[in-house]
Amino acid sequence: MEDQVPSSNIPGRPTEQQPVQPTITAEQLQEMKRMALENAIRQQQAMQQQQAPVFNREPEVVYVRRNLTIAELLLVIALSCGIVTGIQAAWNFTTDILPRIEIREK
16 A cells, blocks of 8 residues: 555655646637627528428508599599480480381382
8 A cells, every 4th residue: 555656656756736727818809709799690501491480361451541643533534424325315315206217018
């Protein structure tokens, strides 16, 4: 037992452990921040794509009410006047002219 070395005194290692502080330059720190930001953005986009529900619905049809243009108003007036005049002419033809027509036999 006497030849055993106590565990606290391992040969080749110092008895006191000094904390090792890595040296990071400002450029390395900026690069680490940039990489972390890119990774966070990629993760957020991946989560949004997974959570986004897929909607296959018909597009909404929206009807917009608008006033008539001057050309449309003139067209409506012309059509209505033509229809009224046509009805009056047809009535006049059927009541006045048709009874005057005589059919003669030889």
